[in-house]
Amino acid sequence: MQVTETLNEGLKRGYTITVPAADLEAKVNEKLVEAQPGIEMKGFRKGKVPMALLKKQFGQRLMGESMQEAVDGAMSSHFETSGDRPAMQPKVEMTNEDWKEGDDVVVSLSYEALPEVPEVDFSGVEIERLVVEPAEEDVTEALEGLAKNAQTFETKKGKAAKGDQVVFDFLGKVDGEAFEGGAAEDYPLVLGSNSFIPGFEDQLIGVKAGEEKTVEVTFPDEYQAEHLAGKAATFDCTVKEVKKPAEAKIDDELAKQFGSESLDALKGQIKERLAAEYAGAARQVVKRQLLDQLDSLVTFDLPPSLVDAEAQQIAHQLWHEENPDVQGHDHPKIEPTEEHRKLAERRVRLGLLLAELGQKENVQVTDAEMTQAIMTQARQYPGQEREFFQFIQQNQQAQQQLRAPLFEDKVIDLVLDRAKVTDRTVTKEELQAEVEKLEEM
Known part of the structure; x- marks a missing residue:
């Protein structure tokens, strides 16, 4: 088997794979010899069917299998030897379309390789984390809302x-x-x-x-x-x-309506919930700060196919947000703008950086974390939780969509542990203003 490089330009790679006819013939014969003892055919005892007859009966199908196995093996060996990781599914085409039995098989292989991501020193990354302590008036406001609902x-x-x-x-x-x-x-x-x-x-x-x-x-x-x-x-x-x-009363009876033993216990639960909400909002701000700094720290070539795909997705999503009445995809082709491409380049660059860091640090999303994520999502479909679980179990793409943000958050935490993070206490209004800035970006 022969592998010849035909293209090496930036991240683009091209190769010609030639599988000699003799190798294919040997592979087919090997499969026939292996299968012969278990084959029965009219007029012959089990395991005694002549090889020539077996080849006539099964040779064509086994030739196809052998071709596929040979090409797959050549590709696997190539990626293992070269260290290349394709950015997307490699394109494989048979170049001698007039192939007939006895000819060599010639296949073209092309792909874009994932780039080498440089090492990053995170010690110079400085992050300010906003901290909000729930005020008494916030708890009172929440209690008044509960009283109104009750x-x-x-x-x-x-x-x-x-x-x-x-x-x-x-x-x-x-x-x-x-x-x-x-x-x-x-x-x-x-x-x-x-x-x-x-x-x-x-x-x-x-x-x-x-x-x-x-x-x-x-x-x-x-x-x-x-x-x-x-x-x-x-x-x-x-x-x-x-x-x-009736006039809403904020007392122990109200607390019991919401499953708490007393008003003080309900206040404590509300305070914990508000603290979690504020921490979640502050996390968004921290994450944007971190990603902005990481984006300025690293530069490397990006696979054009990944950027194009991300730009298309961004343009398509934004178009639907601007045209909410259009539910399906029966609409004119949406061409990404330069702004879409810049955003796509940022996302791809940061995605590759975080993926590389996570791989080097052996970051794993556990089964328990996946189960918790699935349960959280399932709550959005009351009465259909069982069907949702089954859908996720049977859909690899859906599983990946749930796993990806979990993986990213774990890598973000890893980077934050190595960066300089300082806390600053602010009001909820100041925090909200920072969150609104994120939406404007």
């Missing part, structure tokens, strides 16, 4: 107003006949919540406890129950109670 009502006298809760029985009819699902007893409805058919709640404004009222509405044309869509209906309503929103 809205309760108390009985009132007089007429129901918007925002009040009406407890009532109702019976719905279409063409004078009651319909399935159109009745309920002691139903609590907050007027203005828009949880009923349009126009229904407005007609209950002004009712009093003990009052009976017939509400007339028309089901929307796109109503989910097709047999009711677009039809006029009446609802015979009997009002049992009118309630007004």
Whole structure:
């Protein structure tokens, strides 16, 4: 087998691989000899089928297998010897398309090699980490939000107003006949919540406890129950109670509604949650600072194919953000701009740098970390967690999309351990301003 270099320009590589016909023939014969003892054929005992007959029957398929194995072996040997790592899937093409049995096989191999990433001294990297301590007013604000969400009502006298809760029985009819699902007893409805058919709640404004009222509405044309869509209906309503929103009380009872033993315990949980949120936001700022400095510390050639692919992805993503109404990919071709390419070059450069450092330091994402990441993602699909787990297990690309940010964060932590990091206490407003700057970049 012969491998001849045809291109060596920057990171671009090209080779011609020649597999002699004699080598292929020997490989086919070897496969036939290996398989012969287990082959049965009409007119011959098991293991006694003549080699010539076996070759006629199976030779063509084995020749194809031998070709593939020979080329794969040559490529593997080449990458092991040269030390090259292809940036993307190598392009392999058979050059003698008129090949016939007895001819050498000639294949062209081309790819872009990953560059040599230089060593980086991280001791000169200086990072300022913003620290925010949750203030009492922040905890109070969060408690007030919880109290508002845990809205309760108390009985009132007089007429129901918007925002009040009406407890009532109702019976719905279409063409004078009651319909399935159109009745309920002691139903609590907050007027203005828009949880009923349009126009229904407005007609209950002004009712009093003990009052009976017939509400007339028309089901929307796109109503989910097709047999009711677009039809006029009446609802015979009997009002049992009118309630007004009760003043929110921040006390131990509120805490118990949210699973805490006491108000003090709930405050502690809120403080921990706020601290975690602030730390997460500060992490974003630290990460941008670090990546900006790393980007200025290293320079090396970038594989054009990786930059092109990243620029295309950036342009495509930004186009969809600017055109949210377009859900699919049936749109004109999107050409990356120079700005997209500059951002792509930065991402590729930093991605290769972090990947190289992670590989040298043997950074690993553990099974436990992957499981936690999958569980976190699965919570975004309530009721479909099992299906999500199965999807991830069966999809290598999805697994990589989850593993990549975990790997990157572990490498970032590795660099931060070697850099000079100083803490500065700021207000949450100052931290928010820094986070907003990141979004503008």
